[in-house]
Amino acid sequence: MARLIKTEKEVEGRYSEQWVVVEEDALEQWPEGPLRTVGRPATRVDGLARARGEARYTQDIQLPGMLHAAVLRSPHARARVKQIDLTPASELAGVRGAVGPGELDVLTDEPNYEGEAVAAVVADTADHARAALEEISIEWEVLEPLLDVDQALARESFLSDPKLYERGDIERGFAEADVVVEAEYRTQSVLHNALETHQTICEWEGETVNVYTSTQWLWGVRDEVAAAFDLPKDKVRVICRFMGGGFGAKGSAGDYTMIAAELARRTGRPVHCRLDRREENVNSGNRNPTIQKLRLGARSDGILTALSADYVCLLGWDGWLPPTAGPVQMLYACDNVRTVEYGVRLNSPPMDAFRAPGFVEGTFGLECALDELAAKLDLDPLELRRRNHADHDPLDERPFSGKQLMECYRRAEPHWERRHEVHARADGPWKHGVGIATQLWYGGGGPPSYAWVRLAGDGTATVLTAMQDIGTGTRTAMAQIAAEELGLPVERVTVELGDTAHGPYAVVSGGSSTTPSMGPAVRAAAGDVARQIREIAAQRFDVEERVLSLAEGKVINADGGSWLLEEITGLLEDGQILGKGARGPNPAGMRVMTYGIQVAEVAVDVETGEVVVERIYAVHDIGRVINPLGAESQIEGGIIQAIGHSLSEQRLLDPRSGKVLTRTLDAYKLPTIADVPEIVSELVDVPDAHLTNLGSKGLGEPPIVPTAAAIANAIRDATGADVRSLPITREEMLGALHEADERRRVPERVGAAPA
Numbered sequence: 001m002a003r004l005i006k007t008e009k010e011v012e013g014r015y016s017e018q019w020v021v022v023e024e025d026a027l028e029q030w031p032e033g034p035l036r037t038v039g040r041p042a043t044r045v046d047g048l049a050r051a052r053g054e055a056r057y058t059q060d061i062q063l064p065g066m067l068h069a070a071v072l073r074s075p076h077a078r079a080r081v082k083q084i085d086l087t088p089a090s091e092l093a094g095v096r097g098a099v100g101p102g103e104l105d106v107l108t109d110e111p112n113y114e115g116e117a118v119a120a121v122v123a124d125t126a127d128h129a130r131a132a133l134e135e136i137s138i139e140w141e142v143l144e145p146l147l148d149v150d151q152a153l154a155r156e157s158f159l160s161d162p163k164l165y166e167r168g169d170i171e172r173g174f175a176e177a178d179v180v181v182e183a184e185y186r187t188q189s190v191l192h193n194a195l196e197t198h199q200t201i202c203e204w205e206g207e208t209v210n211v212y213t214s215t216q217w218l219w220g221v222r223d224e225v226a227a228a229f230d231l232p233k234d235k236v237r238v239i240c241r242f243m244g245g246g247f248g249a250k251g252s253a254g255d256y257t258m259i260a261a262e263l264a265r266r267t268g269r270p271v272h273c274r275l276d277r278r279e280e281n282v283n284s285g286n287r288n289p290t291i292q293k294l295r296l297g298a299r300s301d302g303i304l305t306a307l308s309a310d311y312v313c314l315l316g317w318d319g320w321l322p323p324t325a326g327p328v329q330m331l332y333a334c335d336n337v338r339t340v341e342y343g344v345r346l347n348s349p350p351m352d353a354f355r356a357p358g359f360v361e362g363t364f365g366l367e368c369a370l371d372e373l374a375a376k377l378d379l380d381p382l383e384l385r386r387r388n389h390a391d392h393d394p395l396d397e398r399p400f401s402g403k404q405l406m407e408c409y410r411r412a413e414p415h416w417e418r419r420h421e422v423h424a425r426a427d428g429p430w431k432h433g434v435g436i437a438t439q440l441w442y443g444g445g446g447p448p449s450y451a452w453v454r455l456a457g458d459g460t461a462t463v464l465t466a467m468q469d470i471g472t473g474t475r476t477a478m479a480q481i482a483a484e485e486l487g488l489p490v491e492r493v494t495v496e497l498g499d500t501a502h503g504p505y506a507v508v509s510g511g512s513s514t515t516p517s518m519g520p521a522v523r524a525a526a527g528d529v530a531r532q533i534r535e536i537a538a539q540r541f542d543v544e545e546r547v548l549s550l551a552e553g554k555v556i557n558a559d560g561g562s563w564l565l566e567e568i569t570g571l572l573e574d575g576q577i578l579g580k581g582a583r584g585p586n587p588a589g590m591r592v593m594t595y596g597i598q599v600a601e602v603a604v605d606v607e608t609g610e611v612v613v614e615r616i617y618a619v620h621d622i623g624r625v626i627n628p629l630g631a632e633s634q635i636e637g638g639i640i641q642a643i644g645h646s647l648s649e650q651r652l653l654d655p656r657s658g659k660v661l662t663r664t665l666d667a668y669k670l671p672t673i674a675d676v677p678e679i680v681s682e683l684v685d686v687p688d689a690h691l692t693n694l695g696s697k698g699l700g701e702p703p704i705v706p707t708a709a710a711i712a713n714a715i716r717d718a719t720g721a722d723v724r725s726l727p728i729t730r731e732e733m734l735g736a737l738h739e740a741d742e743r744r745r746v747p748e749r750v751g752a753a754p755a
């Protein structure tokens with residue numbers, strides 16, 4: 001019987017209540033450790049298709065008669081359109097239509113940041129469309145943008161109310177402290193720069209609109225387009241079979257989707273609206289900069305007595321306040337905590353979620369300050385972290401559903417011990433050091449998510465679900481889960497995804513939630529099929545169902561006999577065995593989190609300020625690992641992306657005009673393969689006993705969280721300099737070295753006195 005219950009659901013730290021229907025016969029978790037397929041490395045089921053260029057991304061889709069749109073975006077950070085005339089553009093050869101302010105919600109005549117959409121034209125080719133933009137007659141009144149953070153704070157220009165969190169008594173906590181550390185940290189704005197730029201093709205078929213889009217969430221786009229065009233939800237079909245990365249910036253439909261849909265409706269032709277790389281660097285979301293004021297108090301034995309943090313988050317014109325204070329609130333056991341987060345509204349492009357939003361920024365400040373504290377206490381940084389381990393959730397004393405952080409610390413120990421030999425590498429101006437930083441993040445996923453599995457007469461299985469694979473290897477993980485449950489080799493399982501018309505509802509691929517949300521549904525659906533096979537085989541061969549199991553493409557009798565699966569499915573000829581599965585609830589009254597620690601080894605040239613990351617060791621706890629090879633890729637990708645924001649990436653805004661200066665990949669320095677260090681990764685791989693039929697959490701985000709702090713701490717270990725601002729450019733590095741020299745000369749002025 002189906003039971004209706006309420007469960008807690010979380011995406012990136014935002015919790016909500018969710019009604020969920022639970023089927024009665026929930027599967028027990030598999031035993032710990034590698035199974036036949038799950039837990040063993042699997043190469044990507046779509047790897048060859050991607051490598052050969054056969055995988056069709058939104059960018060590759062050519063529909064008959066397809067037109068191309070280009071968007072007129074505000075060149076000013078704040079301005080008013082005094083007069084606009086689209087006619088000269090519309091009259092150009094090859095131009096099929098134009099749309100301006102007042103005609104579509106995403107177009108404005110009062111832009112509040114550079115790049116905000118004002119008008120769009122559609123033409124036979126993308127070049128025609130872009131050329132036509134030049135012909136739009138427009139007269140601007142340029143207004144003074146609000147760009148200065150102090151001014152914004154004074155004016156209380158906030159996107160939402162400042163968020164205060166308190167537990168215990170912060171004053172008493174500092175009074176009890178033997179040592180206090182106080183410091184300011186800064187993180188910069190970072191751009192996602194997915195390989196595939198934001199883009200959508202829309203095509204109307206009668207009352208239905210087909211939306212081909214590069215998205216992290218098919219169903220979210222469906223809902224947004226349906227609302228914007230006043231359509232029943234199922235009249236919007238969203239398709240994304242292959243996706244070239246999102247990193248958080250492709251969680252919603254975006255102006256380009258609405259523009260494509262409207263221009264397709266007007267012209268009766270399919271319309272492609274695609275951001276070019278320059279638009280991508282201005283107008284597709286960003287990780288918001290932060291200014292963090294931290295104050296930490298500890299007893300002489302290292303036990304934290306007080307954590308206080310003020311965060312100013314420069315969100316831009318729109319967006320939301322990410323959980324920047326999360327690490328300070330949740331990473332360590334500390335009775336007295338106070339945090340304030342300000343979400344400042346400026347005339348700069350809106351922030352968007354970016355791989356572990358808030359926690360990347362907050363972990364940098366906290367984990368650097370913790371090492372400054374360790375230095376003052378003369379305590380081993382790893383030991384300091386152990387002593388402050390949270391055995392239950394510091395927010396509300398809940399038990400953790402599963403937590404292997406101490407095991408991560410244990411495994412990291414030999415890598416941390418390498419510092420003695422690493423120091424000895426010092427050579428001339430090059431100093432070497434090792435640093436650590438701990439990670440916590442969400443990643444438990446939640447309902448609703450559904451899957452269907454169909455087993456054909458030839459004994460091959462197809463998983464159907466309208467989820468997306470954003471490049472993380474979800475297809476492969478789902479194939480492994482179904483294969484395991486059905487006792488089939490992975491090659492006999494196909495995963496069909498990426499189309500809201502072909503399969504049931506699925507979760508957003510954000511918040512590291514895809515595998516922990518969808519995996520259990522896929523397993524349940526495969527389990528439903530497996531149960532039916534056993535029932536059918538029992539009848540056919542006149543044995544008891546309970547003596548039958550599925551493995552290696554066979555139905556196996558407990559007495560040792562077996563039948564090929566096809567002997568049973570083949571009876572049905574073209575008939576199919578159909579299974580369905582749903583993601584169950586999250587464990588009641590428990591906190592579901594992911595953990596890890598990274599150890600960075602760096603070399604610093606103290607004369608030039610050059611920093612080279614030589615090695616990163618990463619160990620993460622995400623419960624059961626489905627595909628160790630895919631997981632390793634996620635760790636490597638996260639660390640490489642983190643090396644970008646640690647050392648080189650930075651969106652620069654002109655402080656007077658508010659225009660983005662880093663518009664190309666010449667100016668905006670992504671890491672290249674030459675910047676990639678040796679990466680050694682490990683996963684604890686112990687199933688979370690309380691979480692779903694898999695015990696798996698997500699890994700998309702955890703690996704990017706601690707890297708910057710580990711690098712900064714390694715730099716301190718190498719040089720004694722405190723780098724407190726990202727990215728750690730040569731200028732930043734030389735400044736920190738200079739400051740450290742000054743401190744050595746006037747040692748009594750170090751840090752703040754205890755309160």
Ligand code: MOS
Nearest residue numbers: 248354355510511
């Ligand atoms: Mo996100 S930053 O896609 O969870």
